[in-house]
Every structure is written in structure tokens, then in C-alpha cells.
Amino acid sequence: MDHLDDVRLDALIFDAVPLDPEEINHTAECSLCRARIAARTLLRDELGIARRSQPTPQQLTRYSRLFDEVAVQSLGQRIGTFLETLRLALVIDSRQRALGLRRAAGFGHRLLYSSEEVDVELLVEPEGSEWHIDGDVLPFDPDTIAAPYLVELQIGNESGSNFDPPAYAVASEANGRFRLAGIPSGRYLLALTPARGPAIEIPGLEIP
Numbered sequence: 001m002d003h004l005d006d007v008r009l010d011a012l013i014f015d016a017v018p019l020d021p022e023e024i025n026h027t028a029e030c031s032l033c034r035a036r037i038a039a040r041t042l043l044r045d046e047l048g049i050a051r052r053s054q055p056t057p058q059q060l061t062r063y064s065r066l067f068d069e070v071a072v073q074s075l076g077q078r079i080g081t082f083l084e085t086l087r088l089a090l091v092i093d094s095r096q097r098a099l100g101l102r103r104a105a106g107f108g109h110r111l112l113y114s115s116e117e118v119d120v121e122l123l124v125e126p127e128g129s130e131w132h133i134d135g136d137v138l139p140f141d142p143d144t145i146a147a148p149y150l151v152e153l154q155i156g157n158e159s160g161s162n163f164d165p166p167a168y169a170v171a172s173e174a175n176g177r178f179r180l181a182g183i184p185s186g187r188y189l190l191a192l193t194p195a196r197g198p199a200i201e202i203p204g205l206e207i208p
């Protein structure tokens with residue numbers, strides 16, 4: 001089938017019209033449609049926050065720019081292109097190194113994930129009974145992989161090939177940094193969709 005079009009995406013995200021089996025199968029195979037669903041979900045959530053907090057004109061400008069960057073530039077231009085996915089491996093966990101012992105238990109730790117094209121560094125710190133994650137995406141060649149990134153966290157999912165709406169979604173800053181806050185303990189898939197370049201996945205991310 002074709003990609004989900006804008007009308008269908010709006011019905012799904014803004015009117016909660018569920019996907020039918022054929023659409024579910026397509027979305028399971030299609031990174032682009034998953035990314036567009038995530039971008040619209042982000043927009044919906046941003047606008048929901050905006051309504052609750054009486055946005056200033058500056059905030060509205062920011063939201064519309066965010067949507068332009070994430071949904072239009074990074075995703076819209078990629079329609080019809082094949083999306084490669086880089087899966088990153090954990091190379092450093094500060095809890096397993098002498099360095100980490102300087103920090104008392106429960107005060108956070110650093111994780112470094114790596115591939116030949118990109119490193120992703122995560123600092124996981126407690127925030128009440130939950131956690132926040134400060135992330136930094138470090139591509140080796142900024143011409144190949146470029147910010148901003150759409151950052152999605154999916155619960156208990158080992159692979160992006162299984163469709164699940166993201167539990168948490170934010171857009172990174174232009175320098176590739178991002179923060180996910182209010183995250184409960186659990187096992188997650190972290191998915192990063194760059195403005196340009198292949199999708200990036202970190203499966204099996206354990207939040208203590």
C-alpha cells in the first residue's frame with residue numbers, strides 16, 4: 001500500500017481513528033510512516049501543552065518552527081527514499097568502570113553507544129522516583145548525519161520494526177543535545193531520526 005497520507009495521519013493523531021490491519025502491517029515495515037506519526041504526535045503534544053499554558057507568540061513561533069524542522073525538512077523530504085537504520089552497541093557503562101564508583105549509587109551514570117558513523121552519549125540521572133536522560137548525538141561526519149533529531153523512546157521494544165507509538169518524543173537542539181524527562185524505570189528502545197542521514201536505534205536501553 002501507499003504511505004499514510006496527511007489526511008490519514010491527522011485522523012490517527014488528532015481524532016484517534018485507529019489503523020486498520022493493512023495500515024498496521026505497512027507501518028510496521030515503514031520507518032518513514034512511523035517517523036511521520038511520531039512527528040505529528042510531538043506536534044499534538046506540543047500544542048496541547050501550549051493550550052494549557054497560554055503560549056506567547058514566541059512560543060507559537062518556536063512550535064511552528066519545530067514542526068517545520070522535524071516534520072517537513074527532515075521527514076517530508078525523505079518520502080520515497082530508503083531509510084537505513086544504524087543500530088548502536090553499548091561500549092561504555094560508567095557503572096562498570098572505576099570512574100563510576102566515585103559517584104554514589106543512585107546518582108546517575110553515563111552510557112556511550114557507538115557505531116562506525118555516530119556515537120550517542122547518555123547521562124541518566126534520578127529525578128524523584130523517575131529519571132531524566134540527557135543525550136548528545138555525535139556524528140563523525142556532520143555532512144552524513146545532521147541535527148535536529150526527532151528523539152523517541154518506546155517501551156519494552158527491542159526493534160523499531162515493531163510498530164509502537166513512542167511513549168516519549170522530543171526534538172533535539174540544533175547541536176544534537178536533547179533531554180527526556182519524567183521517565184519511569186524500564187527497558188526501552190531509543191530511536192533517533194536525523195534531519196539528514198540514516199535512522200539510529202539503541203535497543204535494550206535499561207533505565208534502572
Ligand SMILES: [Zn+2]
Nearest residue numbers: 003004030033
Ligand atoms: Zn509508509
